Amino acid sequence: MDEHGLIRTHFAPLAGPGGLQLLDDAAQMTPPAGHDLVLTMDSFVEGVHFPSGHYGGDTAERLMRTNLSDLAAKGARPIGYLLSVAWPKSVETKWMAGFAVGLRDIQQSFDFHLLGGDTVSTDGPMVVSATLIGAVPTGEMVQRNGAAAGDDIWVTGCLGDAKLGCDIALSKTIAPKPAxxxxxxxxAAYWRPDIHLFIRKVLREKASAAADVSDGILRDAGHICRASHVAMSLNFDALPLSNGAELWAEEQDDVLKAKQALFGFGDDYQILFTSAPEHRQSWFESAHKTGLKLSLIGNVTSGEGVRCLDVNGEDMDWSDKGYTHF
Structure with missing residues (x-):
């Protein structure tokens, strides 16, 4: 199947109104009245961001969810995306069809559409990029630079499940074997992380800064610190593990290092945010109403950098600060 046949068969059905049925060289878009556009892009390289040979729907959903996580942390809703795929020449058409099904499923789940992009073949590994376009009421995007000394630090969901999910996806032996x-x-946490778009309104109203947890909790907290010119103190015992990850860590020879590995892996795509203390009770009430797991994990201070404190309030030795490409 050539490029135009691939687009016509598998990708044109995913196009929204601005995508012009993918028959033009470009898309067109009019921002919703009273809104700013929010744009984000992520790239996946086979063997780096997903296991080699996984060309189907799982990888498509994972790519889109990692992008949607960025929009969720900004308080935005998705409205469309551009897609670029470099397919290895050895990939069979069935995998391309599966990839398109994964895109369709995520579009239906979050109500947004393909607008255009590019598809090519390569002698190297698969490389796929998605540029998501979101909308947020004018001037209300939650940035990284608004944290202030005295703010609470919160994180949604649980951390660490994605590390174990990645090990399973890579067929690594996990000991002890989980239930x-x-x-x-x-x-599921690795391939289809939960995306908390439903809290975008309260996030815009009450959060002072936010980022998604993609590189590990310490590194992503550091991103907020640098943008806001503040420091953070995190309570290690308050960092949330799921029951399954907690059980796995507790059965390791070195429990502390096992937990640090879970927290430092990244790929959780939860929302890390700061908020003034007067909103604390409101956050607890919102979490209770929506069923969202929400953890208060520390506080913002003056200075710079991120500290992680043990149960005695002492600085922990945590040398692996998270994932970095370079």
Whole structure:
């Protein structure tokens, strides 16, 4: 199947109104009245961001969810995306069809559409990029630079499941072997992380700064610190693990290092945010109403950098600060 046949068969059905049925060289878009556009892009390289040979729907959903996580942390809603795919020449058409099905499923889940992009072939590994376009009421995007000394630090969901899910996806031996339900949850956390777009309104109203957790909790907290010119103190015992990940860590020879590995892996795509203390009770009430797991994990201070404190309030030795490409 040539490029135009691939687009016509698998990708044109995913196009929204501005995509012009993918028959033009470009898309067109009019921002919703009273809104700013928010743009974000992520790239996946086979063997780096997803296991080699996984060309189907799982990788498509994972790519889109990592982008949606950025929009969620900004308080935005998705409205469309551009897609670029470099397919290895060895990839069979069935995998391309599966990839398109994954895109369709995520579009239906979050109500946005393909607008255009590019598709090519390569002698190297698969490389795929998505540029998501979101909308947020004018002037209300939650940035990284608004944290202030005295703010609370919160994180949604649980951390660490994605690390174990990645190990499973790579067919690594996990000892002790997790229960079947836990293994399924770990894989789901890696391939289809929860995206908390439903809290975007309260996030815009009450959060002072936010980022998604993609590189590990310490590194992503550091991103907020640098943008806001503040420091953070995190309570290690308050960092949230799921029951399955907690059980796995507790059965390791070195429990502390096992937990640090879970927290430092990244790929959780939860929302890390700061908020003034007067909103604390409101956050607890919102979490209770929506069923969202929400953890208060520390506080913002003056200075610079991120500290992680043990149960005695002492600085912890945590040398691996998270993932970096370079």
């Amino acid at each position: 079947a339900d836990d293994a399924w949850a770990f894989e």
